[in-house]
Amino acid sequence: MKLRTLTMAFALLLGVNTSAQAISNNSWQNISDIGLYVTLGSAVLTPTLKKDWDGLGQAAWSIGVSSALTIALKNTVNRTRPDGSDRKSFPSGHAATSFASANFLYRRYGWQAGFPAYAVAGLTGVARKLGQKHFWGDVAAGAAFGTISGWIFTDPYNDKVQLIPWADHNGAGVVVAMRW
Numbered sequence: 001m002k003l004r005t006l007t008m009a010f011a012l013l014l015g016v017n018t019s020a021q022a023i024s025n026n027s028w029q030n031i032s033d034i035g036l037y038v039t040l041g042s043a044v045l046t047p048t049l050k051k052d053w054d055g056l057g058q059a060a061w062s063i064g065v066s067s068a069l070t071i072a073l074k075n076t077v078n079r080t081r082p083d084g085s086d087r088k089s090f091p092s093g094h095a096a097t098s099f100a101s102a103n104f105l106y107r108r109y110g111w112q113a114g115f116p117a118y119a120v121a122g123l124t125g126v127a128r129k130l131g132q133k134h135f136w137g138d139v140a141a142g143a144a145f146g147t148i149s150g151w152i153f154t155d156p157y158n159d160k161v162q163l164i165p166w167a168d169h170n171g172a173g174v175v176v177a178m179r180w
Contacts, residue, residue, distance in 0.1 A: 025083065025130075025131045025132045026131070027131075028127045028128075028130040028131030028132075029127070029128075029131040029133060031123065031124075031127040031131075032094050032124050032125075032127035032128045032131060032133070033094075035094070035098055035120050035121065035123050035124030035127060036094045036097055036098055036124055038120050039097070039098040039101035039102055039105075039117055039120050039121050039124065040063065040097055040098070040101050042101065042105060042113075042117055043059045043062075043063065043100075043101035043102075043104050043105055043117075044056070044059060046105060046108075046109065046113065047059060047108070050157075052108075052157060054155075055108050055109075055157060058104065058108065058153050058154045058155065059101070059104045059108075059154075061149075061153040062100045062101075062103070062104045062146075062149050062150040062152075062153040062154055063097055063100045063101060063104070063149075065100075065149045065152075065153065066096045066097065066099075066100040066145050066146045066149035066150070067093065067096065067097060067100075069096070069145050069149070070091055070092075070093045070096045070097075070142060070145060071093070073090060073091055073141075074088040074089075074090065074091070074093070075088075077090045079135075079138070081132070081133055081134065082132045082133070082134065082135060083132040083133065085133075089133070089134055089135065089138050090134075090135075090137070090138045090141065091138050091139075091141035091142040091145060092125065092128050092133075092134045092138045092139045092141070092142030092143075093142060094124050094125070094128050094133075094142070095121070095124060095125040095128060095134075095138075095139045095140075095141075095142030095143045095146065096142035096143070096145045096146040096149075097146060098120065098121035098124040098125070098143075098146065099118075099121045099125075099142070099143045099144075099145075099146030099147045099150065100145075100146035100147070100149045100150045101117060101121070101146070101150070102114060102117035102118045102120070102121040102146075102147075102150070103118075103146065103147045103149075103150025103151055103154070104150045104153075104154050105117040106118065106150075107150060107151060107154035107155070107156060108154050108155070108156060108157045109157055110156075110157075121143070121146075125139040125140075125142070125143055126139075
């Protein structure tokens with residue numbers, strides 16, 4: 001399946017019309033901004049409401065390191081955006097922050113918090129591309145930086161059950177570890 005078809009299928013699943021007449025680049029940019037605010041807000045509000053101060057610190061580290069790396073690369077690489085507005089295309093800061101937030105929520109609170117956050121982060125990345133602010137490589141790099149940062153700086157809130165992904169040259173999988 002082509003990438004454009006996958007993008008349209010993903011957008012349609014989320015109830016978004018991708019036709020050029022129905023939605024403008026500016027609308028996609030608004031969608032990406034809302035996605036950023038939702039994931040970032042969730043990563044800050046969830047530990048705050050749970051009074052999980054260690055988790056709030058881990059969210060800050062996950063998002064902060066990802067953001068710092070993104071800013072450093074934007075100022076070093078100087079890649080022109082698809083819309084020509086500036087030379088800060090690589091990597092996508094929206095994707096980096098959204099995926100750092102989503103991975104924090106997943107690692108800290110489990111799939112119940114992580115799955116919806118990843119869906120919003122994915123929509124945020126797609127919207128950055130469709131809004132002509134980034135190329136797919138910019139979005140993928142931002143998503144990777146955010147995901148890795150969230151993984152490194154986050155510990156599970158309930159460490160009785162953990163999902164640990166693995167990969168090597170023979171394959172990949174997930175190990176489920178449980179303590180009792």
